[in-house]
Amino acid sequence: MMFALVDCNNFFVSCERVFRPELEGRPVVVLSNNDGCVVSRSNESKALGIKMCTPFYKIRHLADSGTLTVCSSNIELYRDMSGRVMSILADAVPRIEVYSVDEAYLRLDGMNEEAVYSLCRTVLEKVRKWVGIPVSIGVAPTKTLAKVAGRFAKIHKGYGGVCMMDTEEKRLRALELTPIEDVWGIGRRLAPQMSGWGISTALDFAGRPRGWVSGKLGVHGVRTWEELHGRVCIEAEKSERRKSICTSRSFAEMIEDEGELSRRVSDFAARCARKLREEHSAACDVTVFMQTNRFRCDLAQYSPYVTVRLDVPASSSAEIVGAALSGFRMIWRPGYGYKRAGVIVGNIVASDAVQPAMFGFDAGLRDKNDRLSKVMDAVNRSCRTSGRPLLHLAAQRSVESGEIMRCDYRSRRYSTLWDEIIEVK
DNA sequence: TCTGGGGTCCTAGGACCC
DNA sequence: TCTGGGGTCCTAGGACCC
Numbered sequence: 384m385m386f387a388l389v390d391c392n393n394f395f396v397s398c399e400r401v402f403r404p405e406l407e408g409r410p411v412v413v414l415s416n417n418d419g420c421v422v423s424r425s426n427e428s429k430a431l432g433i434k435m436c437t438p439f440y441k442i443r444h445l446a447d448s449g450t451l452t453v454c455s456s457n458i459e460l461y462r463d464m465s466g467r468v469m470s471i472l473a474d475a476v477p478r479i480e481v482y483s484v485d486e487a488y489l490r491l492d493g494m495n496e497e498a499v500y501s502l503c504r505t506v507l508e509k510v511r512k513w514v515g516i517p518v519s520i521g522v523a524p525t526k527t528l529a530k531v532a533g534r535f536a537k538i539h540k541g542y543g544g545v546c547m548m549d550t551e552e553k554r555l556r557a558l559e560l561t562p563i564e565d566v567w568g569i570g571r572r573l574a575p576q577m578s579g580w581g582i583s584t585a586l587d588f589a590g591r592p593r594g595w596v597s598g599k600l601g602v603h604g605v606r607t608w609e610e611l612h613g614r615v616c617i618e619a620e621k622s623e624r625r626k627s628i629c630t631s632r633s634f635a636e637m638i639e640d641e642g643e644l645s646r647r648v649s650d651f652a653a654r655c656a657r658k659l660r661e662e663h664s665a666a667c668d669v670t671v672f673m674q675t676n677r678f679r680c681d682l683a684q685y686s687p688y689v690t691v692r693l694d695v696p697a698s699s700s701a702e703i704v705g706a707a708l709s710g711f712r713m714i715w716r717p718g719y720g721y722k723r724a725g726v727i728v729g730n731i732v733a734s735d736a737v738q739p740a741m742f743g744f745d746a747g748l749r750d751k752n753d754r755l756s757k758v759m760d761a762v763n764r765s766c767r768t769s770g771r772p773l774l775h776l777a778a779q780r781s782v783e784s785g786e787i788m789r790c791d792y793r794s795r796r797y798s799t800l801w802d803e804i805i806e807v808k
Numbered sequence: 809t810c811t812g813g814g815g816t817c818c819t820a821g822g823a824c825c826c
Numbered sequence: 827t828c829t830g831g832g833g834t835c836c837t838a839g840g841a842c843c844c
Binding site for chain 2: 415417419437438439441458483603625626628629631635
């Protein structure tokens with residue numbers, strides 16, 4: 384059995400470059416929401432020493448001097464581009480597993496090495512030619528090893544983007560050359576501990592006895608260890624249905640006003656409800672959280688959250704927003720400047736499996752709410768010209784209404800909005 | 809002045825039950 | 827005075843991922 388990990392290089396930056404070819408070869412970064420910090424870097428900006436998650440204000444001087452090109456994130460564009468890449472992959476093999484917006488695993492069973500290699504080359508070239516996105520592909524017997532191979536495909540030009548780990552010698556050599564902190568599953572917290580235990584490479588880790596790994600790191604560590612030995616442990620595909628859906632934002636300015644914050648929370652809740660309906664799901668739990676500015680040690684901190692339980696799983700905006708607002712009222716305290724808030728809906732089930740409640744929420748009202756949500760969804764689907772919904776509940780205030788979000792370096796919505804596409808032409 | 813957003817899984821400890 | 831033990835479920839928090 385073989386897995387191929389297909390990974391889009393510097394994905395968000397590469398998406399921007401498709402529509403702005405003049406950025407090729409230049410240092411480019413894409414910023415997070417609110418132009419907060421760096422979330423994607425071109426190789427040239429990595430070479431400048433810019434780290435992932437660097438706050439933008441620390442590198443603003445590079446942008447001002449013209450050294451660095453900065454883009455605000457354009458999530459709709461990236462999602463659209465991701466879909467195009469994934470559909471090419473899905474056409475290439477019988478089974479793919481989309482792991483994230485910029486990564487997917489291909490299952491390559493029953494093929495010999497040459498066939499695998501040639502398939503990977505074809506995929507790489509098609510994605511590059513048809514979508515314009517450069518990818519790296521790592522092939523190995525397990526997903527963790529495919530990640531290792533993918534890293535080599537990315538950092539060593541000699542591979543031409545495809546690295547195959549198809550012999551025992553290559554596996555051992557690759558593990559020897561892979562720092563432990565670059566292994567999938569070894570994160571920020573574990574890496575320093577590893578070095579304390581005298582482990583600096585993946586090979587050092589793989590050389591420890593299984594029992595030792597189990598004692599120190601538990602089942603998670605054992606899985607990684609097994610996978611590095613070439614034995615498949617991480618196979619299960621993610622379930623179809625997400626287990627929780629979160630909508631949250633940091634605010635450009637701190638919010639102190641109760642009404643203002645509750646409108647944002649209502650909006651987050653309505654977005655969660657909409658996402659639920661899009662997936663034909665319903666949720667039993669609605670969690671509301673808010674946070675003060677954790678970087679301002681000089682200010683009082685307060686970061687409460689609460690989960691409101693619904694009697695019957697719901698997906699109508701009215702019910703989800705209602706639950707979120709009741710949670711909001713439980714935890715809101717005056718006198719703080721809130722920098723971030725959000726809503727998480729959890730305990731998600733299929734909406735067609737929902738049993739009507741015998742008591743509690745009135746069935747007639749529920750039905751009315753569901754129908755209202757359907758109508759709103761339909762109207763908003765057919766009237767989306769500005770990227771924001773036309774209809775919303777009175778309690779909401781759209782977080783993307785412009786005046787409250789910063790996005791000074793935003794690219795056009797090249798692939799997703801007709802008015803802007805027409806404008807480009 | 810200025811620091812993202814959205815997920816998953818595991819585990820320890822408490823509640824509860826017999 | 828003396829106060830079991832084991833199993834299961836739930837939850838909060840931590841760690842990881844992109």
